[in-house]
Amino acid sequence: MSVRPAAATTAPPPGPSLQAPALARRMACWLYEGMLMFGVVFIAGYLFGTLSQTRNAMDNRHPLQAFLFVVFGIYFTWFWAKGQTLAMKTWHIRVVDAAGRPLTQPRALGRYVLSWLWFLPPLVAVAPFSLPAAEIAVVVLGWVAVWALLSRFHPQRQFWHDALAGTRLVHFDSAKR
Numbered sequence: 723m724s725v726r727p728a729a730a731t732t733a734p735p736p737g738p739s740l741q742a743p744a745l746a747r748r749m750a751c752w753l754y755e756g757m758l759m760f761g762v763v764f765i766a767g768y769l770f771g772t773l774s775q776t777r778n779a780m781d782n783r784h785p786l787q788a789f790l791f792v793v794f795g796i797y798f799t800w801f802w803a804k805g806q807t808l809a810m811k812t813w814h815i816r817v818v819d820a821a822g823r824p825l826t827q828p829r830a831l832g833r834y835v836l837s838w839l840w841f842l843p844p845l846v847a848v849a850p851f852s853l854p855a856a857e858i859a860v861v862v863l864g865w866v867a868v869w870a871l872l873s874r875f876h877p878q879r880q881f882w883h884d885a886l887a888g889t890r891l892v893h894f895d896s897a898k899r
Contacts, residue, residue: 815893
């Protein structure tokens with residue numbers, strides 16, 4: 723009869739699962755994030771308009787877009803470095819680095835810049851053409867669908883901007899922690 727030492731019988735606690743949440747759940751989170759961003763845009767736009775004394779919505783359009791790009795960058799970088807945005811908490815999704823560790827601020831910023839791959843390619847493609855807004859929306863939404871579906875070709879089912887940034891979305895249930 724052999725007796726095992728107590729240390730050998732206890733397995734180390736399992737690390738967080740690095741499995742990607744289902745695509746439908748990630749896209750639902752993405753849409754919810756978009757709705758929450760309306761509040762961020764409203765507050766930032768009001769602040770910009772007040773500080774710049776802008777009276778017409780088309781005045782200072784490009785500086786406003788640059789300001790919103792910076793505000794979005796601060797918002798996402800801050801929350802991603804903490805692990806989750808408000809929408810990600812609702813959908814039990816967390817962003818981590820490739821090894822499952824929390825993101826650093828520089829990695830979160832890199833993920834933010836690369837996340838613009840959701841929108842920039844179609845916007846650059848339609849820029850030379852004077853298309854109506856409805857047609858631009860169709861092109862952008864079509865690209866968003868293609869970009870989301872391309873995650874099916876990633877070995878871990880991650881979005882490609884996450885793969886390029888060295889990050890991943892994982893299931894996270896705070897009730898179990």
